[in-house]
Amino acid sequence: MTTTTEAPAVVPNATARKLTYVKAFNEGLAQAMREDENVFVAGEDVAGYGGVFRMFDNLLDEFGPRRMIDTPISEAALVGLGVGAAARGLRPVVDLMFMDFIGVCLDQIVNQAAKMKYMFGGALSVPLTITTASGAGLGAAAQHSQSLEAWLAHVPGLKVVMPCDPYTAKGLTVSAIRDDNPVVVMLNKVLLGSTSEVPEEIYGIPLGQAHTARQGSDVTVIALGRMVGEALAAADELAAEGVEIEVIDPRTVQPLDTETMFASVRRTNRVLVVHEAVTFGGLGAEIAAQIQDAAFDHLDAPVLRIGAPFSPVPFSPVLEKAYVPDRARIAQGCRRLLERS
């Protein structure tokens, strides 16, 4: 199965159906389970309780305990269960609850799931989906708030998606499940209750295709996950000042659609990359390096990166607010880029 299904476009419409991010995820998962009998869900408190973020609400009622499995708190065995089941032809969805917990099962993700197809000489595929919640903003502190996409995007064999809104959450989740590779779906905790228009039918958003969330001529802002919303808000602020920024949402950070970024850079000549993760060694560095390599002659200023400082995520709300990039910092970054001739 592939992920080439085109997603239906969302046309802004006051009467269209809106769903929350978490319900959009839930709907996409349920539809994917109806579509394919081989899809099952395993994780801690996913079945009886419906997931700590209500991601799996009502699925036990519809799909029963054969396809909705509560497991012990054993992330290594949980991901390993998914790897073994995927190798035997199932399409497991395993939930890691908080992204911070991947440290305890990284071997199964990095050394097993990601490499199995390669080391089997291509004789099998590992259609495993790992769902997890990332991001700061809920006062959940240093062990429940991280954005670790750079760790995973660095590993050949894995795919990583970061949905920025409900529409994208549903489409990327469906594509992750349909994809024959291990895909990590990084849901964002702050976005769980946010709403947007979501088509009722099942649809997949192609993996590895960036989305131009707003067109503009002055600065390209490449924003990951929750930062897409912040960048769009910054764009509104800057538009009032007569500055038009283009917002690119990669949607999938591995594989990364650099062509869409390069094309935008050639039009705007200025780039800001923004992500929630720590700036040092983050994907902003990779994106900046690739743009520099591919479009150096089109740049009027060095590529600017905005991310978190080199610190664990703090607890106190005042510190956490200062830690995570926001619309103000993005707008400020764009102004700095424009100040350079």
Added chain:
Amino acid sequence: MAQKKSADAVAHQVSAQVIRDLHERMVRIRLFETEAGKLMEAGKLPGFLHLYVGQEAVAAGVMAALRDDDQITSTHRGHGHAVAKGVGLREMYAELYGRVTGACLGRGGSMHINDLTRGMLGANGIVGAGVPIAVGAAFAARYKGEDSVAVTFFGDGATNIGAFHEGANMAAILGLPVVFVCENNGYAEFTPQSGHMLLTDVADRAAAYGMPSVIVDGMDALAVHRAAADAVERARSGAGPMMIEAKTYRFFDHQGVKGLRHPYRSDEEVAEWKARDPIDLLETRAVADGTATRAELDDVWQRTRDEIAEAIAYAETSPLPDPADLLLNVYSG
């Protein structure tokens, strides 16, 4: 009376068939391994080589109790499991040589040989990592309504790692058809068991997960086979996982063939275990009870030698991978 004699004759015939099967599997492993060791010493093989010689009774005993559709996960000492499960000798040698005709197209090497068509879900370079994967394979079998089982092989050292404990508990709580086979060769790399756990018997760990266990002489292929047949049947019938601890010994070093006089174990200890060579034990028994003549056993060795020589020649004359295909199979589609 006549009826009983006839039943005994049938039982003897079945047993004779099993013994011959075990013998052939063990000889194949032994020759595959000793020849691989020679190739390594001759500088013909890249990478590492963790030899299985001495432990053949475990792989042979367990695999003789399995069907082709049963799945296994293995260790970094995985050649024996692969050979016994029926993975082709040509593909295995070609993989050791890094040839494109290898079991992993030359991408895996000694530590990663696998074969989906034989239910060999991979040797594994990460200690203990195969345990949860076998649990997943067993889950898939039950999910699909099939009655295949999964066997996970691991060493004594692996039972100190989290993946083993998590996998054992997961299999137990989900009641999955998994057989846990600990090949206790007394050493985690170079550290003796007494230096890495306070237990005498690894099998005691099964009790912590509500899993029955049995300890067998890992040099006695027939004993391993009986225990494995029971555990596999139990798992296949839906009674859940079980652990077998086979006390065994590796005749070569942790890695490679040299270093037998490495100070981490004594010559006396090595000699004591070698005196109980699993193949000698089975051959002595087979000849004594009339299961096979010496000539018949020798014939197995000779046939296998020929097959091994042919497989090595195949590997040596096989093409190397094309560097242009470097990115092959990183992703599906």
